[in-house]
Amino acid sequence: MDTNNNKIAYFMQLYKPVQHRFSAYCRVVTGSEEKAFDLIQETLASAFECFDKLRESGSFQFFLFAIARNCHLKQQRRWKFFGKQSDIKTANISVSSDAVEMLYDIDLIHKSISRLNGEQREVILMFHIIGFSIGEIAQNLSITEGAVKNRLVRGRDKLRKFLSDKESKMINTISANNLNTITK
Amino acid sequence: MKKREMTTNELEQLFNSIIEQEPLINEEQTTLFLYNLPQSPIITTFKRFFQNHLNTFLVGTFMLTVVIALFVWINIGHKTEDKMAQNNQPFENKVTPTHTDTVEVISAVGVNKDLVPDTEPEDNTLEKTFTKIIQTDTIQSVSDIYKRFDKKPQLFSILADRDTTIFCKEGTSIKIKANTFISESTGNEISGKVQLAVKEYYKLSDIILSNLSTTSGEKMLETGGMLHLAATADNENCIIKQGGNIDIGFPYSDKKDDMKLFNGTWLNDKIYWELTNTATNLNIVVIEEIPREETEEPTFIIVDEPAEYPGGSKIFKKYIEENAQYPFSALKDKIEGTVYVQFAIDRYGYVSDIKVLRGLGNTLDNVAVYIVSKMPVWKPAKQIGRPVKQQFVWPIKFAIKDTVLTKEEILQAKLLDEKIKNIKVIDRGSNSLSNDKEFSEDFEKKAKDNYFEEATVSEVNRYLFSASQLGWINCDRFIKYSNIITDYSILIDKADKAIITVIFQKYKSILPGKVDSNRITFKNVPLGEKITIVAIKTFNNNIFLALKETTITDTEETLLDFQTVSLNLLKNEMEKLNK
Numbered sequence: 001m002d003t004n005n006n007k008i009a010y011f012m013q014l015y016k017p018v019q020h021r022f023s024a025y026c027r028v029v030t031g032s033e034e035k036a037f038d039l040i041q042e043t044l045a046s047a048f049e050c051f052d053k054l055r056e057s058g059s060f061q062f063f064l065f066a067i068a069r070n071c072h073l074k075q076q077r078r079w080k081f082f083g084k085q086s087d088i089k090t091a092n093i094s095v096s097s098d099a100v101e102m103l104y105d106i107d108l109i110h111k112s113i114s115r116l117n118g119e120q121r122e123v124i125l126m127f128h129i130i131g132f133s134i135g136e137i138a139q140n141l142s143i144t145e146g147a148v149k150n151r152l153v154r155g156r157d158k159l160r161k162f163l164s165d166k167e168s169k170m171i172n173t174i175s176a177n178n179l180n181t182i183t184k
Numbered sequence: 185m186k187k188r189e190m191t192t193n194e195l196e197q198l199f200n201s202i203i204e205q206e207p208l209i210n211e212e213q214t215t216l217f218l219y220n221l222p223q224s225p226i227i228t229t230f231k232r233f234f235q236n237h238l239n240t241f242l243v244g245t246f247m248l249t250v251v252i253a254l255f256v257w258i259n260i261g262h263k264t265e266d267k268m269a270q271n272n273q274p275f276e277n278k279v280t281p282t283h284t285d286t287v288e289v290i291s292a293v294g295v296n297k298d299l300v301p302d303t304e305p306e307d308n309t310l311e312k313t314f315t316k317i318i319q320t321d322t323i324q325s326v327s328d329i330y331k332r333f334d335k336k337p338q339l340f341s342i343l344a345d346r347d348t349t350i351f352c353k354e355g356t357s358i359k360i361k362a363n364t365f366i367s368e369s370t371g372n373e374i375s376g377k378v379q380l381a382v383k384e385y386y387k388l389s390d391i392i393l394s395n396l397s398t399t400s401g402e403k404m405l406e407t408g409g410m411l412h413l414a415a416t417a418d419n420e421n422c423i424i425k426q427g428g429n430i431d432i433g434f435p436y437s438d439k440k441d442d443m444k445l446f447n448g449t450w451l452n453d454k455i456y457w458e459l460t461n462t463a464t465n466l467n468i469v470v471i472e473e474i475p476r477e478e479t480e481e482p483t484f485i486i487v488d489e490p491a492e493y494p495g496g497s498k499i500f501k502k503y504i505e506e507n508a509q510y511p512f513s514a515l516k517d518k519i520e521g522t523v524y525v526q527f528a529i530d531r532y533g534y535v536s537d538i539k540v541l542r543g544l545g546n547t548l549d550n551v552a553v554y555i556v557s558k559m560p561v562w563k564p565a566k567q568i569g570r571p572v573k574q575q576f577v578w579p580i581k582f583a584i585k586d587t588v589l590t591k592e593e594i595l596q597a598k599l600l601d602e603k604i605k606n607i608k609v610i611d612r613g614s615n616s617l618s619n620d621k622e623f624s625e626d627f628e629k630k631a632k633d634n635y636f637e638e639a640t641v642s643e644v645n646r647y648l649f650s651a652s653q654l655g656w657i658n659c660d661r662f663i664k665y666s667n668i669i670t671d672y673s674i675l676i677d678k679a680d681k682a683i684i685t686v687i688f689q690k691y692k693s694i695l696p697g698k699v700d701s702n703r704i705t706f707k708n709v710p711l712g713e714k715i716t717i718v719a720i721k722t723f724n725n726n727i728f729l730a731l732k733e734t735t736i737t738d739t740e741e742t743l744l745d746f747q748t749v750s751l752n753l754l755k756n757e758m759e760k761l762n763k
Contacts, residue, residue: 008215008218008219011218012211012214012215012218015214016211019207019211019214020203020204020205020207021203022207023205023206023207023208023209024202024203024205026208027202027205027208028202033208036208037208037209040208040209041209041217044209044214044217044218045217045221048218048221049221077239078238078239109198109199109202128196128199129199129202129203131203156192156195159195160191160192160195163195163198
């Protein structure tokens with residue numbers, strides 16, 4: 001029993017610094033709170049189960065996000081099979097205070113990110129949400145740093161364009177500053 | 185309004201704002217969650233496996249179901265084919281004791297059990313039958329041989345609410361009126377499908393190898409064929425309702441008088457025939473037409489590629505115009521006008537179904553039909569690349585020439601009169617001028633005879649009876665002979681347990697004997713009549729057969745000379761008796 005307690009304590013010690021980014025990643029990647037919640041739980045369970053296999057504490061971030069990525073792919077396959085829940089339904093389920101604004105952000109980012117191509121999306125998420133350095137991304141994806149930079153720049157450009165389009169369409173003025181005040 | 189491009193900084197802030205949000209699960213919740221995770225690695229592994237491979241699992245299950253369904257379907261399909269092919273199979277296949285043949289026999293017995301409950305052993309389950317059949321691979325008694333040679337029923341699926349006529353393989357015709365059957369258990373009228381199982385016994389070999397005989401009481405019968413009929417609907421036995429009956433036709437080659445209908449009951453492995461009181465001899469010998477094997481082909485009016493007269497439509501018009509002449513008998517009536525003839529060109533290009541839709545009276549209608557019927561073979565119509573039957577309606581104009589007829593023309597008109605003499609128009613429209621509306625098939629038959637080279641109109645003669653019950657049915661007559669009647673006995677070894685029958689090939693009659701101590705006696709048989717003695721016994725899984733041709737005498741026949749035979753040989757020997 002003690003070993004289990006120790007294991008949990010050690011896991012939490014490593015998890016604490018990345019939990020915000022992890023949560024954000026799950027939100028953006030799934031596009032809905034409910035699915036993000038599922039993804040977090042599934043990832044945590046899987047990560048905790050094979051936590052013994054983790055050799056270096058420094059690579060916990062890699063470890064967790066790799067699992068999260070796999071779990072998300074599996075979830076997607078499952079949703080594909082059973083049919084995706086509609087966003088309206090999801091929105092009705094979540095009732096937290098900032099939920100509406102947050103959902104809007106997430107929706108905006110999610111929709112914009114989903115319009116990027118696979119390579120760019122991956123790099124953007126790794127860099128901006130997970131917080132990997134360019135070198136780490138290059139190592140993780142087995143590509144050169146130049147390629148990572150390239151994808152990052154192009155991805156960002158596209159994203160900016162999509163976000164500006166959407167913003168001008170949906171609400172006239174919603175700047176990042178505004179958003180900051182709302183969410184804080 | 186000018187579009188405002190988002191700066192990199194703003195984008196960065198947007199991402200930051202998302203990252204800085206409160207995590208969906210806070211620290212405490214996460215710790216609690218980790219504490220509550222199931223401890224058992226087996227369950228977790230299983231759960232994870234199930235979650236991860238759910239799709240594979242579902243697809244796999246689906247595939248497995250499909251494969252099983254396919255397997256079952258193929259199996260059932262085979263069995264149905266077996267049932268249908270049972271009577272066509274060469275005998276050798278049925279008796280060679282290989283594994284597949286055993287299965288075949290089982291399926292056949294299964295069918296018998298369902299449909300012919302009174303002839304089957306008391307076993308209720310198929311498994312019991314299974315073991316029984318396996319056992320009969322080793323022939324232990326003569327009854328095992330009979331079981332092996334038991335005739336497979338011909339199965340007919342009929343609709344209970346329709347009049348149906350069935351033609352069996354050996355020529356039996358069974359005419360069933362609509363709503364004849366009722367359920368044996370409930371007495372309710374059957375609606376829907378009824379399965380009729382028919383076994384025909386016309387050959388001596390079939391009769392002997394099914395342990396059937398032809399005696400009623402002590403009297404000998406001459407058989408005109410035996411039948412076993414059984415009807416089921418939804419695995420429930422059916423009987424003929426009170427007052428209902430079915431007409432059965434037994435085919436014959438030489439007609440014999442005084443044929444009567446007998447019903448059979450089994451008692452102690454012997455069949456006893458009793459004259460039916462209820463059955464009425466329709467006493468009509470009919471000439472029936474066996475239907476053509478092909479099913480009625482549909483008739484098309486509009487097709488992809490219409491039928492074509494050899495040489496094209498112009499030649500066809502020319503042919504009609506040239507031939508639409510007045511016969512001599514019609515010249516004096518001075519009728520002019522158009523006859524509308526409907527005809528069909530079948531898929532072989534032959535003309536058929538000629539009808540007069542609107543006519544000008546007997547003679548001219550006949551001419552029109554004659555012209556159409558004498559057309560050469562057409563190029564058949566095609567629908568989706570297949571030749572089909574197409575229907576046409578064609579007007580044939582008759583107009584009297586003003587000019588005086590030449591001698592030659594008069595001669596031709598008289599000739600035409602001769603030609604159309606035998607033609608009777610099948611159908612006339614309501615506007616017909618003629619009073620003769622009699623429907624006649626003569627012409628249709630003639631047209632068929634003339635134009636359908638492949639027509640299979642064969643005439644079969646039958647004894648017709650009306651039976652009021654199913655089960656064993658025999659068309660027999662009592663043998664009348666002028667010879668002195670005597671008792672005939674054969675010396676036997678009782679330990680043999682041989683089954684001995686005497687066959688009167690002349691009468692197609694089979695007589696079972698009565699065993700007492702060391703002899704078998706046949707009572708009331710005509711002296712001096714030619715017979716064949718057939719004795720079958722089994723010993724140590726071997727079959728022994730004794731055949732002896734002799735005449736009936738006062739003295740006792742000596743012991744029979746038995747020889748080992750295989751099942752095939754036994755069958756062959758029995759078939760020799762048919763000749």
